[in-house]
Amino acid sequence: MTRRVCSIDDNGSGGGGGGGGTRSSSARSKPNQNGRIKVESIPMRPIRMKNQENSPLDSRCILVVGTSGTGKTTLLNIFTGANEVTGSGAQGVTSETVVVPDSIHSNYPQWIDNPGWSDPGGKSDSHVFKDLLKTMQDLGIYNLQAVIWCVTPQPRMDANLQAQARFIHEFTEENEKKKIWNNVIIVSKGKVHKNLEEDCQGARTAATSLWVHAQPICLGWELATPEIVQGTEPKLRREILRIYTEEEIRGAMEVAIDSLPPPIQVFEQVVFANQKCLSCGQTGDPRLMEDKCHRGKKQGHTGTLEQRFSKKEVGVAVAGGAVGVGALTAISIATGGAEALAALPIFVAPSSILAGHRFFNTSSTNPPPCGPVRINDMRWNCCGQPEVGGKGCTDMCDLCDKIWGEGPGCVLIRNPDRGLQGQMNTYEVHVKNHDLVQNEVPHNNKKTKSIVSSEATAIL
Structure with missing residues (x-):
């Protein structure tokens, strides 16, 4: 398998030019503080853009991802001329997704920085990933020019690298899967092994575990201090110690980005993926x-349990029984005989049965209303089915x-x-x-x- 490793020449400048853009002076320019775009982190809210006229957006971007403390924001500042807050330890400093325009290169895409993955005090890695995608969707950023994956030198793949590789793999839609790895640049912060490929081997193994033909570009360095620059021979510093100045880092990144294939589509530009979960409705x-x-x-059932016979039905039955009893009594008195009273059960029984049924009827989960006597004949008001022996309706x-x-x-x-x-x-x-x-x-x-x-x- 061919490995792609980018380097810089002895003058610390990037080679070739490609279609990625042109370079201006290597001096860093201080960006307009209003020239950045901040996106609210999850829960996802409408995006607020600051000074949009000074921050033109196109449909391309460069994503910088990785574990907190691996130099993501420092690299963004060096390449774009931004002045985002950086940290000096493993604890993450970036707490929200930030879209930063490139104030040094005229035709390069904007960069997107985000809270680091695997941050002990940070948010969920899954939420960081979703926040990135939501940012791109809301801003109409459909294409990935590059994914800059910042890691620490590591020859073996671990669970964190595997998880991060899976997130990178998911940045593209199903029909674009695997192509993403041709646009990934692994940047190793620091030097542990003599060979740069060994420092990047853990991340590369995680990539090939998802696509066997993945060939991400590998870069790596330590940031030079003025004392090291003054006291070390340039070739030794760059080639053996792998300690780069900011200008040399910018040049190496330019070479790498210019060598990448065309941008990868994250969303279809006209039609976004639109699906529905039949289980939860998302x-x-x-x-x-x-x-x-x-x-x-x-x-x-979506309804509640109710008595089989309503109060109205019982009331009508009792009223009808009372009328019948009164009529029979009047007839018995008028005729002077008791034969008419023999029909009393016909009028009394319905009201007694309904009233008794309602009194003793209760849910199967409730105690009997009076001693051991109970009736379980409650009905669901959503469908009328009985509680016991019935089937669900929803x-x-x-x-x-x-x-x-x-x-x-x-x-x-x-x-x-x-x-x-x-x-x-x-x-x-x-x-x-x-x-x-x-x-x-x-x-x-x-x-x-x-x-x-x-x-x-x-x-x-």
Whole structure:
């Protein structure tokens, strides 16, 4: 397999030019503080754009992702001339998704920075991923020019690298799967092994576990201090120690980005993926759906249990019986005989039966109303079926008793990562997939797939 490794020349400048853009002076320019776009993190809200005239957007972007503390924001600042806040340790500093225009290169895409993955004090990795996709969807950014995957030097694949590789794999729609890896640049922060490929081997193995032909570009360096630059021979510093100045880092990144194939499509430019889960009712792009759904389906009732005979029916029966008894009594007195009273049971029995039935009738879960005598003949007011022996009339969730196909879901369908576990006191996991179908809604008098965002809010 051919490995792609980019380098810089002895002058610290990038080679070739490609279609990615042109370089201006290597001096860093301080960006306009209003020239950045911030996006509210999950729960997803309308995006607020600052100074849009100074921050032109196109449909391309460069995503910078990776574990907190691996130099994501530092690299963004070096390449774009931005001045985002950076940290010096493993704890993440970036707390929201930020879209930053490139103020150094005239034709390069904007960059998107985000809270790091695997941050002990940060949000869920899944929420970070969904927030990124939602940002791109809302801003009309349909294409990925590059994914900059920042890692620490690691020769072996671990669970964190596997999880991050899966998220990168999901940045593209189904028909674009696997192509994403041709547009990935792995950047290793620091130097542990003599060979750069060894420092990137863990991340590369995670990529090839998803697509055997994945060939992400590999870069790696430590950021030079003025003392190191002054006291070290340039070739030794770059080639052996792998310590780069900001200008050299920018040049190496330019070479790598210019060598990439055309941008990868994240969303269809006219039609977004629009599906619906038949279990919990979430709609939109499946990648933006919350990992919550209903557990299982059962037959149940949406109504409540009621007496089989209403108070009105019992009242009518009692009133009718009273009228009958009065009439028979009048006849008996008028005729002077008691024969008419023999018909009394005919008038008294219905009202007595209905009143007695209502008095002794109760739900199977309630205690008897009077001693051991009870009748279980309650009826569901939604369908009229009896409580005992009847069948359900509505599909419902077997855990939360909500109507099947209506949210919110009651169980996690993916095992939560560490960030999500820290946000919840209790949770239940039932591993399954959303029951997805294509969601079509009428638009302009014809059926078209429409842009519908997931209405699910973040878990907690």
